Amino acid sequence: MSLLAADGLVMDFGGLRAVDGVSFEIEPAEVFTIIGPNGAGKTTIFNLVSRIYEPTAGRLIFDGEDITRVPPHEIARRGIARTFQNIELFEHATVLQNLLLGRHAHKRSRFVEELLFLPRVRELELEHREAVERVIDFLDLQPHRDSLVVNLAYGVRKVVEMARALCTRPRLLLLDEPSSGLSVEETEDMAFWIQDIRTILGVTVLMVEHDMSLVSSVSDRVLAVNYGRPIALGTAREVQEHPDVIKAYLGG
Amino acid sequence: MRSAHPGEDALDTILQLVLNGLAVGCIYGLVALGFVLIYKATELVNFAQGDLLMLGAFTCYMFVVWYGVGYWVALALAVALVALFGAVLDATILRRVIGQPQFSVVMLTIGLGAIFRSFASIAWGSEIYTLPTPFSARATRVAGVAVSHEYVSIIVGTVALCAVLYAFFTFTRVGLAMQAASQNQLAAYYMGIPVKLMFSLIWAISAGVAAIAGVLLAPVSLIDINLGFIGLKAFAAAVLGGFGSIPGALVGGVTIGLIELFSGAYLPQGFKDVAAYVVLLVVLAVRPQGMFGAIVRKKV
Numbered sequence: 001m002s003l004l005a006a007d008g009l010v011m012d013f014g015g016l017r018a019v020d021g022v023s024f025e026i027e028p029a030e031v032f033t034i035i036g037p038n039g040a041g042k043t044t045i046f047n048l049v050s051r052i053y054e055p056t057a058g059r060l061i062f063d064g065e066d067i068t069r070v071p072p073h074e075i076a077r078r079g080i081a082r083t084f085q086n087i088e089l090f091e092h093a094t095v096l097q098n099l100l101l102g103r104h105a106h107k108r109s110r111f112v113e114e115l116l117f118l119p120r121v122r123e124l125e126l127e128h129r130e131a132v133e134r135v136i137d138f139l140d141l142q143p144h145r146d147s148l149v150v151n152l153a154y155g156v157r158k159v160v161e162m163a164r165a166l167c168t169r170p171r172l173l174l175l176d177e178p179s180s181g182l183s184v185e186e187t188e189d190m191a192f193w194i195q196d197i198r199t200i201l202g203v204t205v206l207m208v209e210h211d212m213s214l215v216s217s218v219s220d221r222v223l224a225v226n227y228g229r230p231i232a233l234g235t236a237r238e239v240q241e242h243p244d245v246i247k248a249y250l251g252g
Numbered sequence: 253m254r255s256a257h258p259g260e261d262a263l264d265t266i267l268q269l270v271l272n273g274l275a276v277g278c279i280y281g282l283v284a285l286g287f288v289l290i291y292k293a294t295e296l297v298n299f300a301q302g303d304l305l306m307l308g309a310f311t312c313y314m315f316v317v318w319y320g321v322g323y324w325v326a327l328a329l330a331v332a333l334v335a336l337f338g339a340v341l342d343a344t345i346l347r348r349v350i351g352q353p354q355f356s357v358v359m360l361t362i363g364l365g366a367i368f369r370s371f372a373s374i375a376w377g378s379e380i381y382t383l384p385t386p387f388s389a390r391a392t393r394v395a396g397v398a399v400s401h402e403y404v405s406i407i408v409g410t411v412a413l414c415a416v417l418y419a420f421f422t423f424t425r426v427g428l429a430m431q432a433a434s435q436n437q438l439a440a441y442y443m444g445i446p447v448k449l450m451f452s453l454i455w456a457i458s459a460g461v462a463a464i465a466g467v468l469l470a471p472v473s474l475i476d477i478n479l480g481f482i483g484l485k486a487f488a489a490a491v492l493g494g495f496g497s498i499p500g501a502l503v504g505g506v507t508i509g510l511i512e513l514f515s516g517a518y519l520p521q522g523f524k525d526v527a528a529y530v531v532l533l534v535v536l537a538v539r540p541q542g543m544f545g546a547i548v549r550k551k552v
Contacts, residue, residue, distance in 0.1 A: 050442070073441045073442075076442055088436050089436065090432055090435045093435070101432050104428070104443045109425065111424055114424040115420065115424055117423060164443075
């Protein structure tokens with residue numbers, strides 16, 4: 001069974017139809033990438049899946065459950081995490097604090113216990129801290145653990161945001177243009193992280209991406225969209241060589 | 253009164269002014285805290301904050317005097333009701349203006365304040381009332397200074413409230429979630445935080461704090477429908493502290509309280525009421541970010 005299925009997604013902004021009947025299925029532990037020229041509707045699809053937008057029509061099924069009307073703060077608990085193209089971190093908090101917030105959806109302690117910091121709260125906090133430390137080790141963030149996000153380089157923030165998403169223990173990770181703003185070397189590193197997330201952690205990845213070298217090196221399947229409609233689906237190579245895709249990018 | 257040494261009298265006066273200034277300053281600080289909490293979370297400036305204080309004082313008065321409820325129970329009821337009212341206000345009215353120009357928010361909250369005052373005069377009348385409290389008209393002499401219990405209750409109440417709020421925001425899951433929602437709404441959603449609910453809770457806390465301030469203030473200043481105009485001085489306190497800094501709001505409040513009392517005692521008549529604003533103007537000219545604010549420079 002597919003982990004995420006989009007069925008006939010339609011999204012209208014006033015008179016503009018940004019997404020026009022998009023369907024796809026993402027299998028567990030695959031890297032699925034959506035590409036397309038600017039304004040093709042990639043980010044809209046992404047925002048539909050991450051529940052920022054209410055679709056005009058269509059359904060979203062995650063792990064057998066209909067999530068079409070689930071509010072965005074509910075999806076973390078269900079196992080979906082996302083990053084943002086322009087990075088949305090808690091800038092005046094440390095990396096560690098950001099990552100610990102990633103554990104928020106899984107906290108089980110009670111209010112009064114917390115206010116008094118009872119032993120049970122301490123125990124649970126230690127568990128969360130260990131989970132966070134595993135992610136820090138996984139993404140080599142040790143040197144930045146106690147830095148304020150606002151003082152970090154852009155490329156590091158990008159990794160921190162991905163780390164925070166991993167701290168929510170997702171089954172599906174949504175990456176919004178993971179390479180945007182990164183140097184060539186940083187983009188190569190990003191490709192390794194994404195591969196590790198898939199193969200070592202077994203997390204399914206849905207990604208929107210422009211950089212074709214990154215797309216080719218990590219994607220199992222690629223969906224190309226243009227004018228809100230799917231135009232090609234297959235391996236990175238198949239899609240890149242598809243005549244409609246070439247036409248969409250080069251015009252004519 | 254021991255008046256053998258004239259120097260001691262002057263010292264007594266100063267200590268008395270410090271005590272009263274601290275107490276009044278605590279009230280300003282608490283109201284300023286409400287301004288800052290709401291502003292940090294939603295970027296709305298709530299000019300009805302002072303009127304929420306007035307509603308708190310009246311509600312407590314109503315329970316104590318009309319219904320004969322005990323002071324502490326009445327205090328709890330007043331805080332709970334005004335806090336609930338704050339949350340409802342957010343959910344029904346103020347949430348709709350998030351993202352609108354600051355001007356319309358200011359007009360809206362000033363208008364709401366006027367409505368609350370009218371409501372108060374209809375519900376409770378426009379006379380001046382006294383709230384009887386366990387601290388009323390009692391004093392203890394400490395080192396020659398008559399320490400009025402009313403003033404002490406304000407200071408103790410403020411310190412205790414700040415300690416509870418500090419623990420709440422630092423240690424509890426919901427407190428941290430509120431901080432997260434204040435810093436970055438979008439990211440907070442994806443950490444599983446119901447951001448809208450957090451904002452309503454922040455409004456509830458701000459309104460509840462204002463209500464406590466109102467009840468604490470009631471024994472030293474009488475209760476009438478214009479009690480809420482204290483919000484203007486509290487606003488000055490919040491700006492002084494750097495609008496957006498919680499410790500800044502409290503320090504700003506105490507600073508204004510002390511300046512007001514001392515200028516009332518030592519400067520020409522009438523200066524007391526403008527002293528707070530004079531200080532505010534000076535601070536804005538010399539250090540526009542306030543005492544605790546950080547300058548945000550846009551990197552080009």
